[in-house]
Every structure is written in C-alpha cells, then in structure tokens.
Amino acid sequence: MPNDTWQPPSVLLTVDLVIFTLRSSALHVLLVERGIEPYKGEAALPGGFIADVGEDIVDAARRELREEADLDAAKLHLEQLGTYGRPDRDPRGRIVSVAYLAIAPGLPEPEAGTDASAAFWCPVAEVASGHRPLAFDHRQILDDGLERARAKIEHTALATAFCTPSFTIAELQRVYEAVWGFELDPRNFYRKVQSVPGFLVPVGADRRTTKGRPARLFRADPWQGLRPPILRPLSPSRNEEV
C-alpha cells in the first residue's frame, strides 16, 4: 500500500501494428525481420517505442509504419486493438504495448525501412498454421486482430479498404471470403451488399476482364457503418478455404 514517499513506477511504452492486405486473393499480414535483440532475426509485427513523452500513441503507430515499412499511414484507418502488458512479455523489462489494426489495399512489396532489416507480406494462413513463429506475444496480437477484422467487416464498410478506389462486387466478395475464410454465394452476396443503403456508390463505369461480362464499378467509404450488417453465417454449410 502506497505511503507518503511512494512514487508510481514507470514503464516503457511501445506500439505494435497488425496491417492486413490482400495479395492474389489471400489474406496477408505485414511482418518485419527483427534487426536487434531480443528475437533478432525472427519475424515480428512492425512496431516500436514511442519517440518522446509527448507523442500521442496513435501518432507513434503511424510513424513506425512509415519508418519500418515505408507505408503512408495518413490514409490508413488505425483502430486500437488492445493493450498487452504481461510483466514477462519482453525480456528487456516492463514494456507495455498498445496494438493497432489497419487494412491496406493490395500493394507491392514494401521497402525495408530504417529500423527493420526487412518488411514483407506474410500469408496469414502461414502464421495461423504455426509454420511461422512470431516474436514476443505477437501471435496472440495477430489472432486478436484477425478476429477483430472478421467482426468489423460485418458492421462497417471496412472491407472496401482492401480494394482499389473503385472495385467490382466480385472483388469485394473476394475480400470477405479471404478475411472470413470460407466461400460465399456470388448471387446472394451481390444482392446483399447492394441492399445496404449507402454502402456502394455506382461510379458509372465498367471493368472489363479477358473473360465474361463486364462488371459495374463502385466506390465506398471504408469507415461508414452498415445497417443492416453483412453477417457471416454462424453454423450453416460453409466451404472452408483458409
């Protein structure tokens, strides 16, 4: 119990980032190969210490994203995922980390930045299957981030953040399938997303591919809410894919 001379202990504060994107229809997460101890050479989520005592936490997350992966976080929506503060989570001492979640459209290989040896997109399935161990408690953070993303695209238009500025409904469906991990009926999906008022805005043009009928293009605001939501099936017949 604190007495008159007691002073509150201080801790070190880091941010960690769960950045998802879609590459050739598969969900990927941004990882870095750690350039310093501990866990040097192993894979980890991008992140790092706040720069100074006056830096806002979400600003630190944006800065780390720029430094470690050369991604401009200005357009990315960072959502707080949770805080991970187990006393033994970092061998260097008491380090508490605030995790953020973000969604990025399909992008080429990120440039390795200043802090990390290398940044790269890793298939989420590779981590989930245990083939790719992660440093610290980052496996847990990634799992929490995946579940958050799965729930989030039900109630908001966040899935469109995976897409190019204008996209077809089939492209949007591939996002939902990659994040949820099972296939959907294209015809029912088509009408379901169209029926949500204010979700999809027709852009008046078509996208032509080498095969088949051209598809209408749409755009959307990724941060808009969806009413009614696009709920994933709970139990029924769903074709697993991830």
Next chain:
Amino acid sequence: MPNDTWQPPSVLLTVDLVIFTLRSSALHVLLVERGIEPYKGEAALPGGFIADVGEDIVDAARRELREEADLDAAKLHLEQLGTYGRPDRDPRGRIVSVAYLAIAPGLPEPEAGTDASAAFWCPVAEVASGHRPLAFDHRQILDDGLERARAKIEHTALATAFCTPSFTIAELQRVYEAVWGFELDPRNFYRKVQSVPGFLVPVGADRRTTKGRPARLFRADPWQGLRPPILRPLSPSRNEEV
C-alpha cells in the same frame, strides 16, 4: 529519429474501472469522489497507478477495486476496454490509462476505501445527461464502456452477471432493458432467451412474489457465448426509457 544515445521515454501507467450494476431497475456506475489533486473533490471512475513494475495490469485493476470500493473482484469478470493515452489527458504529466469493464450484481452502498474519499453508485443517466461531470477523460471512457456492455450482452450471457445466482426471466429482461435503454416485449423475450441452447439452466424452483403467478428460476454462466445472439432491435419501434 533515434540515435545511439537515445533512450525510450517512460510513462506512468494507471488503470480505470467502469463497474456497472443494477439498482431498482436502473443502470448505475461506480464512481469515487477524488481525495487528492488534480480534480480533488470531483467525481471520477475508480482507478489508480500500478503498484510496482512487476504488477500485471489486470491485477492492478482488481487491487484498485478492492482498495477504493471494498469490492471483491475475484468473482467479477474484468474485460479490457481500451487504453487512453492522450498526452494532455492528465495535468501531472504523461499518464497512460488502461480501462476495464466489469458487471456486478445488485449490491448495497460500497464502503469508502483507503484511497478515495467516498465511493458510490451513480445512475448512468445522470452522467449521460451531463448533470454529473467526470474528471479527466472519464466521460469518454464511460461512454465507451456503456456501448461495449450493450454490445456484449448480445453475444454473451454477461447480462446474468447483473443478477443474483438464480433469477427469473423477467429479472433478466429488466437487465437488458436497463442496459439497452428501451423496453422489450416480455413474451417474445421469454422465448428468445429460452431458445438459445445452453443459455439458461432451470434450477427447479420458483420465485413467488406478492402478486401474480410464480416464475421459474434459472442460473447461467455469465461468460458463456450466445448462439444465436440476442440482438437488440436496430431501428424499429422501441420505447425509449433511459
């Protein structure tokens, strides 16, 4: 950008608690009157600094609950709500706070503990209406906690944590109404909760009141998931009450 002599800055870490309970069918939140500066004498959420660098954050939350309100948190389920770290949120300096949410059954007035001048239950409506200002950013934390609780009782049996060990369906309905803030049809609610497999376990006894037919008693595990969920109506005819 950090150079060779750069050291990461340290911050002070606090926990804040949003504890809800039901008193005479109205949702209440546990508040304390602050005994020290800043905001001395004003209302705030219970909370405080972690005790030492080795204390786990959720343990600190449990300890504060015991110290400030003499509530035994061993049986309460503490859920992390979020982390609030705006650089200017505390005039004493850079203080980052991790907020937790918990639900308590109806309880008598809490005892004032060691740290706080007084702990008391305050109607949530009183805070929401702006009649009761809160210290720091605690109004924001409370709002976030309320929305979390509203969403949480849709997908888990958390609402039963407001109830006595055994309860009637009508009592459970009063919980949902108090948290959501509008009235529900008793007959449809009755069947809806009964239809969720594994939610309500009959205890084989009745509760007799002074009026009307006795109601069957049930018990439940507050941390169990609900499938299908008990969804609150989004738009339709709902009688506002809070």
Next chain:
DNA sequence: TCAAAAGTGTTTGTCCTACACCCATGT
C-alpha cells in the same frame, strides 16, 4: 457459337413481431 463471368427471378423455409389468449397465484 461457346465459355465464362455478371446479374435477375423465384421458391422455400426460417425467423421475428405483434398480439390474442390461457395459467397460477395473492388478496
């Protein structure tokens, strides 16, 4: 003319809401 992908119609069953109605108890 065929394959492939986009988009539409329709059927069928499930779930939800609203409300009429019956049941069991205290006064």
Next chain:
DNA sequence: ACATGGGTGTAGGACAAACACTTTTGA
C-alpha cells in the same frame, strides 16, 4: 372474483439460402 404477472399459440411479414435462369462479353 379479480387483478397481476408468468407463460403459450399463432398469423403475417421480413429475410435469407439455394439454385434455375438470362445477359453480356471475349475468343
């Protein structure tokens, strides 16, 4: 008897899964 709250039946509408079918393109 009757008021009060507990509990059941059921009709009508909204919704969603499943799938047959039509449209529009490239080859």
